[in-house]
Amino acid sequence: MFGSTVSSAKDNNLAIPHDNTAQEIHINVEKKYQEIDGFGASGAWAMDPIGAEWSEENKNKVADLLFSQDKGIGLSMWRFNIGAGSEETDKNIIKDRFRRAESFKTGKNEPYDWSKQAGQQWFLQAAKERGVEEFIAFVNSPPVWMTKNGHGQPDSSVGSTNLKEEYINDFAVFLSDVLEYFEQEQLPFDYISPINEPTWDWNRAGQEGNRYNIDDMKKVIRALYHELQNRDLETEIDIPEAVEYTSLLDDDIYSAFTGRNNSRYNSGNASGAYPGKYREYIKEFLGDNEIKDMVGNKISAHAYWSDYFSGEDRLIPLRKKVRENIDRYDPNAKMWMSEYCILGGNGPGRDLSMRTALDIARLIHYDMVETQASAWQWWLSMSPYDYKDGLIYTDYLKPGDEETIIESKLLWALGNYSRFVRPGAYRVDLNGANDKDGLMGSAYYKEEDNQLSIVLVNYSNETKPVHLNVDGLPWNKKAIQFKPYITSDNYDLEQKNLFPAHKVFNVPPRSVVTLVGK
Secondary structure (H helix, E strand, C coil): CCCCCCCCCCHHHCEECCCCCCEEEEEEEEEEEEECCEEEEECCCCHHHHHHHCCHHHHHHHHHHHHCCCCCCCCCEEEEECCCCHHHHCCCCCCCHHHCCCCCCCCCCCCCCCCCCHHHHHHHHHHHHCCCCEEEEECCCCCHHHECCCCCCCCCCCCCCCECHHHHHHHHHHHHHHHHHHHHCCCCCCEEECCCCCCCCCCCCCCCCCCCCHHHHHHHHHHHHHHHHHCCCCCEECCEEECCHHHHCCHHHHHHHHCCCCCCCCCCCCCCCCCCCCCCHHHHHHCCHHHHHHCCCEEEEECCCCCEECCEECCCHHHHHHHHHHHHHCCCCEEEEEECCCCHHHCECCCCCHHHHHHHHHHHHHHHHHHCCCEEEEEEEEECCCECCEEEECCCCCCCCCCCCEECHHHHHHHHHHCCCCCCCEEEEEECCECCCCEEEEEEEECCCCEEEEEEEECCCCCEEEEEEEECCCCCHHHCEEEEEEECCCCCCEECCCEECCCEEEECCCEEEEEEEC
């Protein structure tokens, strides 16, 4: 279990005096890159029925696994879905009850009902109690009473968006009312994401959703920004939650990435099918000075199809292009990876093993060092599905079913980042470990806590001996000691024996290891 300090003879081989074959890893704490906002996951869907229907004992077990820095992975960010009300209107469209959502307000002239979404609210409170630091409220669709077709997803008749033009200001008021309520309840949201994956058409989708072209989006952003300003709410707008990195790119950079002259992104279902523009999000938001200020000089996107796509290796080249594109407008602009799970042909089928855990740990590594993401957020914190979309799984589908809690290795591998790379830390320079098929390493330093955290991902089947050379710390080099935490086939973020920095550390095969120096 996490936090165990039980050692064995095998553990004594993790740190050894000398090894001439050891990789030399050099870390310079004084050379800083992006500031870290946090690591998180979403409470959407499953958390409502689980939070409303499960026993207190089992809900607390789930909350501990997700949020506790002693018993679990210590997420520092939590995503709360503000529902559109499909639970009342869309049962014939959204058959799966786990994908429908209530709304706090069911009509323009109806009162707010803050008892709605009780399950999600339980986990929101549980996250706060366990030390989660950053909270994001996100929206898949405006409330159904604001939509053109009266549903929580569009159809082909509604044009570029399902949000009625005359309800744009009402939408801003609704979101601000929700934010204000939770602030009064001592559960303030740091960020509000009013739009999700706007490039998708979402027509009669099996979940809540909505498309928006660029002009539609900017109208929502302006209305929401001014409403927040009028109320002195300090919640920052998060935008655009683009469905994939390629949709972010300027046309010329996208063309260079694809190798096709004058090509433009048009992969989203809405592109070309509906009026307006559904691409070039970096340019449209960071390149527009008015909007850039309204969204905190930050761009957010989902990393779907960003590793391999149609036989194409995108893992590193695409991330380099995203960073290049952001730097074109402002090297100081922040980038968030705000949602990911495995889609496509590899999506179906739960995988609780290190195979998926290592694939995701590698993807996180390159999001941190190439895209220079300030935040990294997984999709479903808990999933009832036979799919690679959860950190924790359950076979619970209806009241009366067993309240199963099934941990994945991915949960604990994410914990190698989330537990130790805390908000306010900076990624710092690390050289000597950047092999996507072997050993990858990134380092983070939080001056406030005087803590250095080094995350090593060993994708290979071989032990990787490393020797760490650290410069720039306010400590005597000879006094530096590291505490290892290992996730592998045999361990779930397990703490091992402290070792001095002058020793060689053997990174186990097929593992994720965090070395904490303090």
